[in-house]
Amino acid sequence: MSDAFWTGALPAARALEWSSEKELYIEMRDGVRLSTDVHIPKDLDGPFPTVLVRTPYDKDVGEGIVRIRWVDYFLRQGYAVVVQNERGHFFSEGSFDDYLEGAGTDGYDTVEWIVRQDWSNGKVGTIGCSSSAEHQWPMAAGNHPAHAAMIPGASGTAVGDVDGNETRGAFYRGGIPMLSLWMMWYGRLAVTERPVLPRSSTQEERLRLRNFFSMSMRRGFAPDTAEKLKHLPSQDVLRQSGGPRAPFDKYITWTPADERWRDVEHIGAGDRPRVPALHVNTWHDVGVGEMTRLFKYLQELETPDQYLIIGPGPHCLIWQDPPYVMTKADAKELMGGLSAIEIQNMPAPDLARLRFGDLEAGDARYRGVDHGYPKLFLAWFERWLKGADNDTSRMPRVQLYVMNRGWVFDERWPLRGVTPTDYYLVPDPSARLRNEAGMLSSEVPVGESADTYVYNPLDPTPSLGGGCCSFAAAIDQRPVSARRDVLVYSTPPLEEAVSVVGPIEVKLFVSSSARDTDFIVRLVDVYPDGKAINLADDGFRMRYRDGFDRKSLMEDGEIYEISLTNMVTGNRFLPGHRIRIEISSSSFPNYERNLNTGGNNFDETDPVVAENTIHYGLLHPARITLPILPE
CATH class of the missing domain: 2.60.120.260 (Galactose-binding domain-like)
Structure with a gap:
């Protein structure tokens, strides 16, 4: 197997200009409209393959890693890029009453909208980490014919009852609720109650509001210390901080076997997604167990074109492997001078000499090569969205960085040699x-x-x-x-x-x-x-x-x-x-x-x-x- 696509320098970035249309409303099958930004290369001839990011995070700040790096990166390589807020978040309509609300049908409907546009070549790839990855799995279960490839990073909390181990998407461990993770996530990022724009709002009005107001959720209402989390009863931990209501308020009162969990759109044992996927994660991620069980489940179904890649590090570390260097000045120019960008644009960890916490993990780059993950992701989409013949078709199905040892490869999970x-x-x-x-x-x-x-x-x-x-x-x-x-x-x-x-x-x-x-x-x-x-x-x-x-x-x-x-x-x-x-x-x-x-x-x-x-x-x-x- 050649290492050609992940060695050497990145493909030369084309000196492109692009057009951006922000705060479009795309209507879903139930009439709910989702806030969407569309970016199209201007000096290349279309139609273009599309990279789609569906996210609950702020498209300007909270999703900064995608906005600053991946949007620009893929545009420069000749892709259209669509970034959409999931229902119940920011200017997107609808409610967020359950985790992964609308993930399956909304993703399907968005792909359907993309392929109807005259700039689309009919191929869509999805990418994202954490919650921007989790929504990809219910979407993939719909097997839209234009959903050509996916790159879900750290997506374990989307995984339901597969491989006989029910954790309800890492909400539980052995029936014990994972308290601090979900208090933080729901308290800061995914509340049920929020300000809602009138149905008659225009695109121009939404743009003005977005440019003037910070739309990120306030951080002060999530219990963020062990002392705050000690509050009893545990069902009131989030409430006593004074924030809006969130789905956690009901989930903490359920048991792992509660029938109401069936309404949460986890990917489960009845689903048969067949979208080519890179299952990417790190060993210290909270959902790595769920993600590997999903990969094993799809492997046993003989689902084609599934690859498992696990490196060292904490949650979403690989998303800090930048495809190019952007200065704070560049970020300010792109984002209108938002001060939060300075925080977002702090220097990325040195993956060649990774240390996180008290662990020195060594060379955490993908296969020890600069820009390894960005080059891999680009090669993956080049293959499935543009029809390129590259080495992603010949790489091992399972690629693992074993801490203190280096990369090991196999075609099965668990490894056949263990x-x-x-x-x-x-x-x-x-x-x-x-x-x-x-x-x-x-x-x-x-x-x-x-x-x-x-x-x-x-x-x-x-x-x-x-x-x-x-x-x-x-x-x-x-x-x-x-x-x-x-x-x-x-x-x-x-x-x-x-x-x-x-x-x-x-x-x-x-x-x-x-x-x-x-x-x-x-x-x-x-x-x-x-x-x-x-x-x-x-x-x-x-x-x-x-x-x-x-x-x-x-x-x-x-x-x-x-x-x-x-x-x-x-x-x-x-x-x-x-x-x-x-x-x-x-x-x-x-x-x-x-x-x-x-x-x-x-x-x-x-x-x-x-x-x-x-x-x-x-x-x-x-x-x-x-x-x-x-x-």
């Missing part, structure tokens, strides 16, 4: 000297052991890193590891490197003095100097051990078996490092606290302190199963 390997929890008398509970061993345990800790919901184990969407997603866990409500199990220092690449399962045997409680597991890479970097985490709410459609409370002294299956990583544990798991009953505020009462939790204010126990040994083989890739 060996599932069990590491059991076992006792270790010397572990107490290291403030640990025990150790991890590949030897089958003998005898029986148990470790107990006290979980107090009013003093929850804090989150360090993880979650979404901080750049500092990987943080030294030692301050958390030293707490009395955390159990730590580590291998001895490794004599040889161990590469863990793929989905991970944890099997625990637990008991509690409470009727209901949570268990959180974190996978950690421990360095020779003691630094402990989080790689992935997962949780489980005990009431759901018999299924999300029922509540099964615990009996004091009874031992229960649970499985945690949401963790995914690609990391090489180097010689001298240790593989570690940490077990607690909270990771706050990333996860909602369980108040341990067995009640609704979301409407309660009086918690119960729980004594929680991990059992392990020959009769209770607690373990973590790691997918080991041979060296």
Whole structure:
């Protein structure tokens, strides 16, 4: 396979001018009109293929990475570019009563509108990261014949019930609501209540308002600290900040099996999208597990032209791989001098020497080449929207950057060469000297052991890193590891490197003095100097051990078996490092606290302190199963 399309310099940008028509209203099938900007090259002969970005974010500021870089980038390469606000956002009409509101039909109808325009060549590609990616999947499920290709980045929160693991688009982990992510997102970016323009507003009026007023959601109403998020009951966390209502207000009161989740347009097991797709993500993204399960599901359906690419870093890091350098002066000229652009246009991370949080990830560029991701995305659209014959048809289906190892390739996910390997929890008398509970061993345990800790919901184990969407997603866990409500199990220092690449399962045997409680597991890479970097985490709410459609409370002294299956990583544990798991009953505020009462939790204010126990040994083989890739 040649590396031609991702090596060397970018294709020479053409010195183009283009016309822009902003604040067009495009009417959907139900009469709702969506605010849309259309950009067309002026000094090239059409018709043109179209790059479409559908987004809930501000087309000028919040979607700055697309507006400043991708719009200009694709226009210079001979594409028309359409940027549209989803229904219920900014000047787009309609309501935002549910996540992914109208994603499937609105995307379909927008493509239908594009291909009717005289500047369109009848081919549309979609691109975007996070929410600008998630809407692509319900749209793709409609399989519009003109939807020729897609590039969804960090799109896991669009994924519903595929591969037998229902997290409702990463709203839950094992039935535990992911609190801080969704408080931030709904509180700042996706509210139900908002000012609405009169139906009679004109394009000229909308342009004047857009140029004069900042249309971005105010940031002050989302609880943005752990102290604010501690408010009880949890159903009122967003309300007590004084902001507008949001879909979170109802979602926090539902269970994972609530029938009303069916109205949310997650892509699910009944869908058969066939649009060629680059599934692009990073290992520390909150939805990487969901995204890989979707890829596996489509792979098992033998869906053609699906590619999985995972690099190192936090949420949407790859979207900070700029296709060209733009100065702050350029940005001000483009955007009318908005001061927010100066913030948006801060220097991008140096992907050749990536450090995020406390993790030094090395060369995070796509295949270690400058402008690798932009060149890949361009080549992808050149193939599917212009009919070019390039190496995207010959590249591996699965391309993974394994931290501390580099790029590895395969044609299947999970990788065909991995060996599932069990590491059991076992006792270790010397572990107490290291403030640990025990150790991890590949030897089958003998005898029986148990470790107990006290979980107090009013003093929850804090989150360090993880979650979404901080750049500092990987943080030294030692301050958390030293707490009395955390159990730590580590291998001895490794004599040889161990590469863990793929989905991970944890099997625990637990008991509690409470009727209901949570268990959180974190996978950690421990360095020779003691630094402990989080790689992935997962949780489980005990009431759901018999299924999300029922509540099964615990009996004091009874031992229960649970499985945690949401963790995914690609990391090489180097010689001298240790593989570690940490077990607690909270990771706050990333996860909602369980108040341990067995009640609704979301409407309660009086918690119960729980004594929680991990059992392990020959009769209770607690373990973590790691997918080991041979060296």
